[in-house]
Amino acid sequence: MSLQLKTIAAPHVPVRYHEGGSGQPLVFLHGAGGAMPNDPFLEKLASKYHVYAPLLPGYGDSEECPSLRDMLDFTLHSWDVVEALGLKNPILAGHSMGGMIAAEMAAIAPNDVTRLGLICPAGLWLDDHPIPDLFATMPYEYPQLLFHNVEAGAALFTAGAQVDDPEWLKAFLVTNARQLGMAGKILFPVPDRGLSSRLYRIKAKTILVWGDSDKLISPVYAQAFKKGIRGAELVAIPEAGHMVTLEKPDQVVSALARLG
């Protein structure tokens, strides 16, 4: 099921979003890496749901938004987008940074979300399990951190580019400055903006999805989220890393199906 890239007006900035599929409305918030062109996970989701996947400002070809600075700005902006899309109580799901934003949305407006899917979300910090510094990671080091099958992950990442080609490097740096620069506002230098003290507010039925070999955000964090969100269920997926959405898309979609 292919999705279309569209634009919708939101209070701060026009927002680009992928839309496609039919079924119950589901809003999916991407991780710090953004959405891939023809993102295979979004296509899988769209075979079951009516998917809306907004891009954060600065991601993909979307306009930047300097006035979004902190966690509250990100959270309210994301609610603004749901409102602009005309959705009421959609299934809310997010991966990594997107999971962090989704959890914040559910915590700040607990009566507006009844189904929440958090796929290896960021947002908590455990001193005994420090999360590697994504912002000090070179492109060639990403596959090791993000994939269970490092070789297959590396092929996805480099896509045949010569990393010492100056033009490629410039394009890479611009994309990184736009995307990770934006992500850094809520993830740098430590991806904790106080979510742990707000998790108790979440009323939604919550499914946590985690790859067993996640080396970016250790599965230990799944337990911390489970402890913080009343009644949350954990679906652990074997042979999958942080990019569980790319490595095991079918299993992630089935896990989310438990939200009803």
Added chain:
Amino acid sequence: MKFTWFNLMPWPHLPDDFREKNHSVWVDIDSRLFDPVKSHEVYNTYLDLLEYASTLGFDGIGVNEHHQNGYGIMPSPNIIAASLARRTKDVALVVLGNSIALYNPPVRVAEEFAMLDCISGGRLVAGFPVGTSMDTNYCYGQIPALTREKYQEAHDLIMKAWHDPDPFAWNGRYTKLRHVNIWPRPIQKPNPPVHIPGGGSVETYDFCLDNTYSYSYLSFSGYIRAKALMEGYWDRVAKRNTADMSPYRAGFAQTICVADTDEEAQRLYEKHVLYFYNRCLHVYPGFADAPGYRTIKTIQTGALSQYAPPKGYADVTWKELTEGGHVIAGSPETVRQRMEELIKSLNVGNIFCLMHVGDMPREKCMYSTRLFADKVMPKLRNMFPDYANDDRFWCHPVEQVKPGSLPTERDAFAVAGHA
């Protein structure tokens, strides 16, 4: 011309296999390589060298700020500048500078710089860098995409704290203060001259021109590679119809080594220069440029971080470094010629002379410094006669108190009637 003798204060005891065995010289450098007892001597030698340079006719002596860094053991430049203020006379104290986005609240910088200006009798030249990504983001945790906005606000607050004679409230995004009213205040009015280190962004050019600040490019890659960047600056100066093209609107840092002959320069200094480029500049490229730290516009101009050069400095040679202009080294005549080329081609009036390099021992550093001061500097003094009176970018000292201002103990005791 204004010549400032600069010491980055590198740690001189990094092992031979530092590059092979260590992740980075900066941010996560192995703390076990730092020996506090040895540092007692290192610090005092470096301070002695700065004081020595102040007696040889340099216009200024310079210090800067780095954190968790094996080639700059000066996280607080103000502490070094304060000790220099007491032990030197008649030279500018060029603090290049305080990374103002890191201080909370930033009025701390307004206060400390005011103290330095008062203690030194108006000899402060104040630098306000945004700071490198290594220092600002990775060591001090500032959010990359917000660093510039925070910097700008800190600058505005510091200037208002210096300029406004009355208490005021500051309702900033990053700093909120109900009563700003710093004590002491700087001697130099309305404020000490300001130099802004930059790395090629148009925003910084404009910031300097709007405020009559000097723009300085602190590079380790030398004057030949700096040409494109400095041309960008001067193009901007011209494009904005700035009243003048004074060379004092710009500064440049250059590594310089002088000996009797070119051959002797290589024999004496090669080892120390390679120590610097090979070991001290071994910065893990993942720390060079946090995403969001530089503006898109700046990246698009192709100004890539100098801390992540495409080929690195692992196998760089003396020949490449001297021919490429990273290092100006040789006899006084060779150095004079190349300095003249630098000054003319970049149109810079402020030179930050990096004359202590890597693990250079003090004798060699003194020798090189003395030759530069006696045989090179005098010949470069009048490069810009049209701007000889341009004092907008330099300090304006008051009459200095004499050392030993205390009376004799006998005179002191006389207050109580003792004979």
